[in-house]
Amino acid sequence: MHLKGTAAAPGLAIGPCLVLDDIQHQDFTHQTISDELAEEEIGKVKATLSLAEEQLTMIRDRADNAGLAEQAAVMDAQLAMLDDPLLKESFVSAITSQKLPAAGAIQKGIAAQADIFESLDDAYFRERAQDIRDIGRRLINILLGVEEPNIGILPEPLILIAHDITPSMMALVDTKNLLGIVAEIGGKTSHTAILAKNMDIPAVLGCHDIVKTVRALGPTATVAVDGSTGCVIVDLTDEETIDLKAEADRRQAAKDALTMLRDQPTVTKDGVSIQLLANVMGPGDVDKVLAVGSEGVGLYRTEILFMDRNKAPDEEEQYKAYRTMIEGLGGKPVIIRTLDIGGDKSVDYLNIAKEENPFLGYRALRLCLDRDDLFLTQLRAILRAAVHGQALVMFPMVCSLEELRAAKSKVELAKEQLKLRGEAYDEKIAVGIMIEIPSAAVIADVLIREADFFSIGSNDLTQYTLAVDRMNAKISYLYNSFHPAILRLLRLVIESVKPDDARKFVGMCGEMAGDPHATLVLLGLGLKEFSVDPANLLRIRKIINSVDFSYARSVAAKVLTLGSATEIEAYLAQALPEELRQY
Ligand code: PEP
Numbered sequence: 105m106h107l108k109g110t111a112a113a114p115g116l117a118i119g120p121c122l123v124l125d126d127i128q129h130q131d132f133t134h135q136t137i138s139d140e141l142a143e144e145e146i147g148k149v150k151a152t153l154s155l156a157e158e159q160l161t162m163i164r165d166r167a168d169n170a171g172l173a174e175q176a177a178v179m180d181a182q183l184a185m186l187d188d189p190l191l192k193e194s195f196v197s198a199i200t201s202q203k204l205p206a207a208g209a210i211q212k213g214i215a216a217q218a219d220i221f222e223s224l225d226d227a228y229f230r231e232r233a234q235d236i237r238d239i240g241r242r243l244i245n246i247l248l249g250v251e252e253p254n255i256g257i258l259p260e261p262l263i264l265i266a267h268d269i270t271p272s273m274m275a276l277v278d279t280k281n282l283l284g285i286v287a288e289i290g291g292k293t294s295h296t297a298i299l300a301k302n303m304d305i306p307a308v309l310g311c312h313d314i315v316k317t318v319r320a321l322g323p324t325a326t327v328a329v330d331g332s333t334g335c336v337i338v339d340l341t342d343e344e345t346i347d348l349k350a351e352a353d354r355r356q357a358a359k360d361a362l363t364m365l366r367d368q369p370t371v372t373k374d375g376v377s378i379q380l381l382a383n384v385m386g387p388g389d390v391d392k393v394l395a396v397g398s399e400g401v402g403l404y405r406t407e408i409l410f411m412d413r414n415k416a417p418d419e420e421e422q423y424k425a426y427r428t429m430i431e432g433l434g435g436k437p438v439i440i441r442t443l444d445i446g447g448d449k450s451v452d453y454l455n456i457a458k459e460e461n462p463f464l465g466y467r468a469l470r471l472c473l474d475r476d477d478l479f480l481t482q483l484r485a486i487l488r489a490a491v492h493g494q495a496l497v498m499f500p501m502v503c504s505l506e507e508l509r510a511a512k513s514k515v516e517l518a519k520e521q522l523k524l525r526g527e528a529y530d531e532k533i534a535v536g537i538m539i540e541i542p543s544a545a546v547i548a549d550v551l552i553r554e555a556d557f558f559s560i561g562s563n564d565l566t567q568y569t570l571a572v573d574r575m576n577a578k579i580s581y582l583y584n585s586f587h588p589a590i591l592r593l594l595r596l597v598i599e600s601v602k603p604d605d606a607r608k609f610v611g612m613c614g615e616m617a618g619d620p621h622a623t624l625v626l627l628g629l630g631l632k633e634f635s636v637d638p639a640n641l642l643r644i645r646k647i648i649n650s651v652d653f654s655y656a657r658s659v660a661a662k663v664l665t666l667g668s669a670t671e672i673e674a675y676l677a678q679a680l681p682e683e684l685r686q687y
């Protein structure tokens with residue numbers, strides 16, 4: 105039987121499974137207590153919170169000691185959520201004013217917080233509801249003395265199946281014996297998905313009824329999880345098992361072949377060198393970036409450091425994070441993007457008012473230029489960290505020359521402040537901008553006179569050019585980076601950077617750079633730097649290293665004559681040499 109869920113982490117796993125019981129808590133929010141018991145219940149909440157903090161710290165340290173930086177970071181995020189004074193206050197006030205028992209107060213406070221996350225437009229923030237529920241489940245288990253399932257040691261290699269596989273379970277699970285995971289809830293950007301990708305574990309989330317279906321088959325059921333397609337097969341026939349094992353071997357062989365490219369330069373068959381860099385979220389990604397032989401970091405999304413916490417990181421904390429990243433890359437370039445937050449990605453402590461059109465609103469560089477406290481602090485941290493290797497600074501959401509100039513003057517101001525403080529900093533740091541607003545693309549020739557480099561943000565450039573909200577599932581069929589308007593803008597931007605000026609360059613860090621179907625046309629348009637998700641990097645290197653630049657040029661020329669995304673995609677699919685299509 106075939107079930108379908110969300111393809112959350114790629115890979116194919118086949119094997120026996122372990123179905124975890126869903127611990128169903130009773131609903132305590134309708135019970136009430138007498139006034140005299142309030143103090144006692146508040147005491148229980150406090151004791152529960154401190155025990156939860158101990159447990160999460162223990163899981164975090166365990167992950168840290170095992171070198172699982174991403175898992176440790178997710179636990180840090182949960183610790184920050186747990187430490188939120190507003191959350192504690194909501195528990196206490198539910199006891200004192202609504203007369204709820206400790207368990208009811210916790211359930212109510214957690215549900216309210218989860219609802220807030222779920223109402224947000226941004227998928228990343230919406231998925232934080234899962235983390236807050238994970239915390240809530242832990243608190244109630246502690247309060248009721250319920251044991252968490254022990255998945256720290258798995259008896260044999262198996263696929264884990266549960267209603268919910270939480271981020272804290274992912275941080276604890278026995279990775280040696282974990283073949284794959286399937287859960288009934290969770291989505292692509294949940295921490296569970298992020299961790300599964302990071303651990304290289306195939307994952308399908310949001311797979312309804314998987315628990316019931318597998319249970320009905322009994323304990324010996326063999327399951328296949330295809331995290332690349334979102335398909336789960338539960339009652340495998342012998343024939344299917346043979347076919348799927350062959351498919352898994354084929355994918356493994358292709359993966360191994362890619363691994364051999366790890367230490368190779370990125371260069372077309374006729375000798376055109378390309379810089380192939382990686383997109384990262386934080387220092388926890390350094391190992392992943394080096395493991396795939398990336399030539400540097402083309403997009404460091406620093407906003408991650410500002411999320412899931414109660415106040416902005418100070419200069420020292422930022423300096424340490426940027427320095428760790430820069431030193432980790434050992435002299436390879438690291439493009440640090442300044443804070444790209446606000447509007448849809450709201451962060452409570454920034455107190456940004458709700459807006460009618462958050463994507464067109466007070467966000468990213470617009471916010472930074474209005475908030476010296478945030479912007480200068482970040483710029484000083486970047487400038488100081490930059491002396492430990494090779495860093496470049498990049499501004500998101502630039503729409504005019506005035507904005508570029510204003511941002512550059514802040515860099516100069518930050519340098520002066522550091523000079524006065526007698527701190528070491530990178531006097532000559534390169535300053536570039538993202539091209540993700542159509543107005544910036546159209547005046548790229550003007551902007552490049554005053555910017556050291558461009559990195560095209562195809563994700564936003566597509567949404568703004570086509571007037572299609574990238575988060576709106578109802579109109580997602582209109583969101584397509586292969587629209588001829590986007591390709592014409594790309595040509596304009598790329599051609600505005602003269603190849604004979606060796607000091608300037610143009611790259612791309614949006615998802616399109618990591619899409620194998622886009623590689624030929626981007627190469628042919630003259631893009632010199634591709635920054636991609638580390639998971640896609642070797643695939644893109646394989647394609648670039650297997651084709652001639654002259655061929656890519658002819659493909660790009662042809663694409664520019666086509667009138668619709670449908671024609672362009674069909675043409676590009678067949679333009680890719682057959683042996684490269686599997687990548
Ligand atoms: C982009 O817009 O293409 C981009 C890389 O930025 P983000 O996805 O972080 O908005």
Ligand code: MG
Nearest residue numbers: 540561563564
């Ligand atoms: Mg963007």
